[in-house]
Amino acid sequence: MKKTGSQILCESLINEGVDTMFGILGGVVIPFYDTLPQYPQLKHILVAHEQGGAHAAEGYARATGKVGVCIATSGPGATNLVTGIADAYMDSVPLVAITGQVARSLIGKDAFQEIDITGITLPITKHNYLVTDTTSLAGIVKEAFFLARTGRPGPVLIDIPKDVLTGLAEFNYPDHVSLPGYKPKVQGHPAQINKAAKLINDSKKPLIIAGRGAIISESYNELKQLAETAQIPVITTLLGISSFPESHILSYGWLGMHGMAYANLAVEECDVMIAIGMRFDDRVTGKISGFAPNAKIIHIDVDPAEIGKNVRVDIPIVGDIKPILQNLNKAIEKQDHMDWISRMDQLRKEHPSINIRDTDCIIPQYVIRQIYESTQGNAIVVTGVGQHQMWAAQHFWFDKPNSLITSGGLGTMGYGLPAAMGAKVACPDENVWCIDGDGSFQMNIQELGTIARENIGVKIAILNNGFLGMVRQWQELFYQRRYVATPLSCPDFVKVAEAYNIPGITVKNKIDVIPSIKTAMEAEGPFLLNFIVEPEENVYPMVPAGASLSEVLEEPVKKVRCK
Amino acid sequence: MLTTKHTLVAMVTDKPGVLNRAASLFRRRGFNIDSITVGHSELPHISRMTIVVIGNSAMVEQVRKQLEKLVDVIKVADVTGATTIIRELALIKVNATSTTRSEIMQIVDIFRAKIVDVSSDSLIIEATGDEDKLSSFYNMLRGFGIKELARTGCVAMIRGGAKSAAIDKESLKDIQ
Numbered sequence: 055m056k057k058t059g060s061q062i063l064c065e066s067l068i069n070e071g072v073d074t075m076f077g078i079l080g081g082v083v084i085p086f087y088d089t090l091p092q093y094p095q096l097k098h099i100l101v102a103h104e105q106g107g108a109h110a111a112e113g114y115a116r117a118t119g120k121v122g123v124c125i126a127t128s129g130p131g132a133t134n135l136v137t138g139i140a141d142a143y144m145d146s147v148p149l150v151a152i153t154g155q156v157a158r159s160l161i162g163k164d165a166f167q168e169i170d171i172t173g174i175t176l177p178i179t180k181h182n183y184l185v186t187d188t189t190s191l192a193g194i195v196k197e198a199f200f201l202a203r204t205g206r207p208g209p210v211l212i213d214i215p216k217d218v219l220t221g222l223a224e225f226n227y228p229d230h231v232s233l234p235g236y237k238p239k240v241q242g243h244p245a246q247i248n249k250a251a252k253l254i255n256d257s258k259k260p261l262i263i264a265g266r267g268a269i270i271s272e273s274y275n276e277l278k279q280l281a282e283t284a285q286i287p288v289i290t291t292l293l294g295i296s297s298f299p300e301s302h303i304l305s306y307g308w309l310g311m312h313g314m315a316y317a318n319l320a321v322e323e324c325d326v327m328i329a330i331g332m333r334f335d336d337r338v339t340g341k342i343s344g345f346a347p348n349a350k351i352i353h354i355d356v357d358p359a360e361i362g363k364n365v366r367v368d369i370p371i372v373g374d375i376k377p378i379l380q381n382l383n384k385a386i387e388k389q390d391h392m393d394w395i396s397r398m399d400q401l402r403k404e405h406p407s408i409n410i411r412d413t414d415c416i417i418p419q420y421v422i423r424q425i426y427e428s429t430q431g432n433a434i435v436v437t438g439v440g441q442h443q444m445w446a447a448q449h450f451w452f453d454k455p456n457s458l459i460t461s462g463g464l465g466t467m468g469y470g471l472p473a474a475m476g477a478k479v480a481c482p483d484e485n486v487w488c489i490d491g492d493g494s495f496q497m498n499i500q501e502l503g504t505i506a507r508e509n510i511g512v513k514i515a516i517l518n519n520g521f522l523g524m525v526r527q528w529q530e531l532f533y534q535r536r537y538v539a540t541p542l543s544c545p546d547f548v549k550v551a552e553a554y555n556i557p558g559i560t561v562k563n564k565i566d567v568i569p570s571i572k573t574a575m576e577a578e579g580p581f582l583l584n585f586i587v588e589p590e591e592n593v594y595p596m597v598p599a600g601a602s603l604s605e606v607l608e609e610p611v612k613k614v615r616c617k
Numbered sequence: 618m619l620t621t622k623h624t625l626v627a628m629v630t631d632k633p634g635v636l637n638r639a640a641s642l643f644r645r646r647g648f649n650i651d652s653i654t655v656g657h658s659e660l661p662h663i664s665r666m667t668i669v670v671i672g673n674s675a676m677v678e679q680v681r682k683q684l685e686k687l688v689d690v691i692k693v694a695d696v697t698g699a700t701t702i703i704r705e706l707a708l709i710k711v712n713a714t715s716t717t718r719s720e721i722m723q724i725v726d727i728f729r730a731k732i733v734d735v736s737s738d739s740l741i742i743e744a745t746g747d748e749d750k751l752s753s754f755y756n757m758l759r760g761f762g763i764k765e766l767a768r769t770g771c772v773a774m775i776r777g778g779a780k781s782a783a784i785d786k787e788s789l790k791d792i793q
């Protein structure tokens with residue numbers, strides 16, 4: 055019996071294990087939505103803005119490792135997804151974006167709400183498809199999910215003309231894909247692994263840098279074994295945070311522009327760097343010519359194009375990280391590296407980096423530390439972009455694997471609220487905290503509506519400094535405090551939340567911080583905390599743009615400036 | 618690092634948009650492409666692209682790997698080197714009067730090119746060769762006044778029995 059394209063799409067999604075989608079409909083996707091009631095196992099969450107839908111799908115994907123799914127109509131619906139797709143591309147998030155397209159006969163005619171979304175997303179998708187007939191739909195969905203989740207994950211877009219959705223075809227879900235140009239499963243080369251093992255065994259000051267690849271590949275145990283066997287200090291990238299427990303004795307924080315000074319300084323001293331699933335982003339390396347000047351670099355990554363892209367690599371190992379580390383661990387000798395570890399401890403002692411000053415007023419770092427204490431670290435933290443993001447990464451301690459969800463590569467303000475929503479939908483039993491800035495929060499504030507309607511129990515903590523704080527910090531440090539266009543005038547966030555039927559508290563006094571966090575935690579559903587914090591607090595340490603990691607600026611002795 | 622011309626051969630599935638994907642990649646990563654050609658290969662549903670890129674070897678290796686990352690691209694090989702035959706075709710419309718025609722015909726002979734059209738005041742010449750040969754040929758003709766030049770861009774093949782960019786036949790069995 056033949057089925058409609060819409061039915062084929064639904065059944066293909068079910069075959070791929072999809073249970074939740076985030077989207078908004080419009081003219082050309084009505085046929086698909088019209089079919090949804092036939093498939094109650096496919097839950098559709100209506101969002102308020104397609105960007106929110108895309109980030110929610112990302113949050114869902116990052117919390118579970120499964121492919122996130124978002125849907126939009128043609129034209130403006132599709133273009134509203136673009137930021138989310140780009141974000142997923144930069145952070146290697148498995149995402150399938152489904153867009154409706156005008157009927158085939160109208161394509162190329164500048165029809166109402168026709169937009170070339172496959173053209174627009176060409177450089178920000180792992181691959182994309184314009185489906186040209188109903189018969190090929192099932193195979194394309196199969197390929198799209200396969201591409202999104204395997205190898206280095208990423209977003210895949212499927213653009214489906216309306217008449218492909220209404221057209222009829224036999225439905226046979228294919229059991230395999232045929233992609234001769236795509237080889238996601240690569241085994242690390244044994245000779246390279248042996249060379250790496252020898253280099254590590256002979257090293258005096260080895261250092262592991264773990265990136266998001268270590269999380270995607272779920273190499274937590276292998277990473278720990280490598281570090282413990284040879285007593286190698288572990289530093290992560292921002293996106294690698296929680297690949298290795300931060301309370302572990304061998305954990306030395308994270309590196310880069312706002313990473314710990316001791317981590318950045320260690321990079322300068324190490325003699326062998328084992329870079330695992332990371333891509334030497336400029337925010338991580340600082341000035342490239344000054345990066346790890348004394349180290350031989352071993353780079354393990356599933357994406358061959360990452361090898362040698364930004365830094366010279368001595369021993370590349372291309373392939374699946376987990377089996378590579380398993381094999382590497384077999385060849386690693388027990389070591390204690392006493393001198394090096396004590397040097398690391400000395401660096402940490404001399405450059406503490408993340409101490410929190412004692413103040414009368416509320417500083418953002420303190421709020422984050424209290425959320426950490428109150429949840430005992432048992433939470434998934436999702437952030438916006440800005441100072442609050444860096445403080446969250448610094449002052450919450452991430453021991454639980456995959457517990458920080460943050461926009462690293464694209465740095466997308468407005469990511470926090472919808473991504474937290476997606477993470478909470480994916481993991482209803484986890485505590486999900488959205489730590490957001492007053493600027494970032496307002497970029498997707500409309501998703502409060504979705505959170506309220508679906509009763510998604512996200513706890514929202516706004517670090518309200520009245521500024522686009524991170525930009526203000528650059529203006530303060532590099533533009534003689536000329537605060538052009540950075541002061542914000544925010545609405546009363548608690549009133550906004552209340553208008554959506556979400557309870558909230560504004561917190562102005564330090565003694566109210568802990569009780570308010572408790573209140574939020576005890577609330578059944580979503581809860582908003584609006585922390586009025588010191589407005590001109592800066593994020594330290596800081597490696598100025600273009601400087602070497604060793605030129606890191608540390609926190610100056612602070613004037614206490616309370617209102 | 619030394620900047621030189623490299624010739625890459627890419628085997629790609631002939632899906633719509635594959636040339637667009639490759640071209641978009643070069644533009645977005647700032648790769649300096651001298652020429653790009655695409656046409657059928659000996660395999661059904663597989664096209665062959667030849668890309669001439671200018672850069673140092675590290676950059677060219679990035680081009681190769683980024684290109685190979687495209688889902689529709691099956692294999693990319695850098696075939697730069699003495700064992701590669703590289704050819705390009707040019708059509709040149711050159712001014713020719715009764716006084717200059719025989720001189721031009723001599724040059725055409727020396728370069729083993731061909732006259733494919735004659736009119737009272739011009740000739741169209743077809744020439745093949747590697748880039749250097751075509752460039753010197755062009756320079757020789759310049760003095761007569763060039764009306765038009767059309768070059769195809771390079772195609773390349775390595776000498777001997779081996780394939781320039783061998784792909785695993787097994788992986789193609791489901792392609793139609």
Ligand SMILES: Cc1ncc(C[n+]2csc(CCOP(=O)(O)OP(=O)(O)O)c2C)c(N)n1
Pocket residue numbers: 438439440441442443465466467468490491492493494495517519521522523524525
């Ligand atoms: C969509 C988008 N627009 C602009 C920026 C540039 N930007 C980076 S951080 C920042 C300020 C963020 O302000 P807020 O969310 O209040 O966080 P804060 O730094 O104050 O903690 C801006 C404007 C960005 N990253 N993303």
Ligand SMILES: [Mg+2]
Pocket residue numbers: 440491492493517518519520521522523
């Ligand atoms: Mg702010």
